[in-house]
Amino acid sequence: MPMAALFNIHWGDYTSDLLDGLVKTIEFTIVGFAGAALLGLVLALMRLSAVRAVRAPAAVYTELFKNIPLLAIIFLTYFGLPSQGVRLSVFQAGALSLILFYAAYLSEIFRSAIAGVHGGQREAAEALGMSRGATFAQVIFPQALRSALPGTNTMLVDLLKSTSLLVTISAAELMSQGQLIASETFRALEVYVVIAALYFALCYPFSQGLLWFERQIRAGVPLAPRRRRRLRQARVLLGKEIVA
Amino acid sequence: MSTSSADVAVRIEGLHKSYDGREVIKGVSLEVPTQRIVSIIGQSGGGKTTLLRCVNLLERPDRAEMQIAGEAVFAGERMVCRDLARLRQKVGMVFQRFNLFPHLTAVENVLLAQVTAARVPESEALERAVQLLRRVGLGHRATAYPEQMSGGEQQRVAIARALALRPTVLLFDEPTSSLDPESTGEVLRVMRELAEDGMTMLLVTHELPFAQEVSDWVVFIDRGLIVEQGPPVDVLQHPREERTKAYVSTYASHFEGGLAEAQRVMGI
Numbered sequence: 001m002p003m004a005a006l007f008n009i010h011w012g013d014y015t016s017d018l019l020d021g022l023v024k025t026i027e028f029t030i031v032g033f034a035g036a037a038l039l040g041l042v043l044a045l046m047r048l049s050a051v052r053a054v055r056a057p058a059a060v061y062t063e064l065f066k067n068i069p070l071l072a073i074i075f076l077t078y079f080g081l082p083s084q085g086v087r088l089s090v091f092q093a094g095a096l097s098l099i100l101f102y103a104a105y106l107s108e109i110f111r112s113a114i115a116g117v118h119g120g121q122r123e124a125a126e127a128l129g130m131s132r133g134a135t136f137a138q139v140i141f142p143q144a145l146r147s148a149l150p151g152t153n154t155m156l157v158d159l160l161k162s163t164s165l166l167v168t169i170s171a172a173e174l175m176s177q178g179q180l181i182a183s184e185t186f187r188a189l190e191v192y193v194v195i196a197a198l199y200f201a202l203c204y205p206f207s208q209g210l211l212w213f214e215r216q217i218r219a220g221v222p223l224a225p226r227r228r229r230r231l232r233q234a235r236v237l238l239g240k241e242i243v244a
Numbered sequence: 245m246s247t248s249s250a251d252v253a254v255r256i257e258g259l260h261k262s263y264d265g266r267e268v269i270k271g272v273s274l275e276v277p278t279q280r281i282v283s284i285i286g287q288s289g290g291g292k293t294t295l296l297r298c299v300n301l302l303e304r305p306d307r308a309e310m311q312i313a314g315e316a317v318f319a320g321e322r323m324v325c326r327d328l329a330r331l332r333q334k335v336g337m338v339f340q341r342f343n344l345f346p347h348l349t350a351v352e353n354v355l356l357a358q359v360t361a362a363r364v365p366e367s368e369a370l371e372r373a374v375q376l377l378r379r380v381g382l383g384h385r386a387t388a389y390p391e392q393m394s395g396g397e398q399q400r401v402a403i404a405r406a407l408a409l410r411p412t413v414l415l416f417d418e419p420t421s422s423l424d425p426e427s428t429g430e431v432l433r434v435m436r437e438l439a440e441d442g443m444t445m446l447l448v449t450h451e452l453p454f455a456q457e458v459s460d461w462v463v464f465i466d467r468g469l470i471v472e473q474g475p476p477v478d479v480l481q482h483p484r485e486e487r488t489k490a491y492v493s494t495y496a497s498h499f500e501g502g503l504a505e506a507q508r509v510m511g512i
Contacts, residue, residue: 128357
């Protein structure tokens with residue numbers, strides 16, 4: 001089939017619809033990921049607790065939500081909860097579903113990353129009189145973050161793509177916009193090729209950016225402004241002494 | 245070694261510690277007077293490291309009377325130290341496996357506890373970190389990460405880190421056990437300089453020649469008990485107890501090669 005026959009729709013008419021869809025997709029991704037990361041971290045810390053009563057509910061949660069399809073969670077929150085008097089907007093239900101589902105996966109990644117930090121690190125920090133909070137924030141967490149990054153980044157891109165499932169509750173994200181355009185134009189192939197290309201254009205640079213970020217951190221490039229300032233000042237103090 | 249309490253950096257009486265019902269320290273008493281160096285020697289698994297880790301309460305004794313710098317920190321079966329963080333700032337520790345923070349550069353390793361635990365102002369902490377790195381001969385490596393440094397360099401950074409909080413006493417847990425002879429020489433040289441500067445130290449070591457050279461007092465521990473203690477020449481050259489004799493002769497022959505190398509590197 002020649003290209004001219006494939007691309008027939010006057011896409012200029014739909015630019016703003018597609019842009020709205022893109023923005024909505026990004027909003028779902030940001031809110032969903034931020035919430036999932038936060039809940040995932042809490043769950044991971046709970047699962048590392050010495051207290052069984054704290055550990056157990058987090059373990060049950062993780063196993064539960066890891067073994068239910070995301071689509072089922074979306075239907076439950078949007079179509080199921082109203083029967084119990086909980087009426088969520090499309091955005092609330094969509095974001096909540098993403099948070100609930102991805103928190104389970106992220107908690108597994110975070111848990112193994114935190115547990116993987118060598119015990120000597122906590123001891124060294126304790127021996128220096130650092131508080132538990134400071135030890136976690138300054139010693140454990142930064143190291144866990146480094147080993148959690150690859151898995152977390154995979155989940156983040158996966159979450160972005162999974163926002164397309166929200167088409168089932170007409171969440172006005174990219175896939176939903178595509179469905180609307182397809183039903184207006186009856187040109188499913190063309191529309192969904194464009195939609196797929198847009199997802200690719202969004203995900204590919206994004207995942208490459210995350211890889212770049214991972215490499216920077218692994219190469220020891222200080223990203224926090226405070227660390228940059230400290231190292232700059234150290235170089236000033238040491239002047240020509242520094243060789244490395 | 246009886247001294248008034250003001251001159252005693254660490255005083256331990258009747259320390260007991262067990263794991264899962266197995267007693268690994270069976271009532272040990274020990275004193276480290278200020279500006280003195282006490283070495284603990286003995287077979288691996290004899291309780292040396294556990295004893296050391298009880299001093300800064302990384303391990304909690306089952307029972308002990310313990311005072312650090314004249315302040316009671318443990319009495320009977322209870323910790324009486326109100327401020328554990330402050331106690332630990334008074335007791336610096338150097339680990340066998342260095343335990344540097346791998347995500348931070350050398351200078352940040354030395355700086356971190358100063359700003360987070362001791363609330364030293366940023367610029368002051370940084371200056372002190374740089375000065376301490378110079379003192380251990382590593383000013384030029386300040387912005388290197390641990391993985392870019394040799395074992396000897398890492399351990400010297402770890403010593404600088406332990407010194408950053410101006411501790412009353414420094415604990416060394418087999419500081420050269422995971423180092424090659426050349427790195428061992430570097431680390432021992434730094435420790436010798438600290439000794440000359442009057443730093444109070446309690447060290448667990450297998451480096452008998454070094455222990456003999458720097459220590460004021462040597463304690464031989466076996467199976468959770470002090471078997472013999474005294475001035476280094478007495479314990480290491482003329483041990484009275486059979487178990488001490490056996491240990492000293494094993495390690496003396498074992499370390500002759502290592503000692504020659506260490507001496508070559510240190511230029512002694």
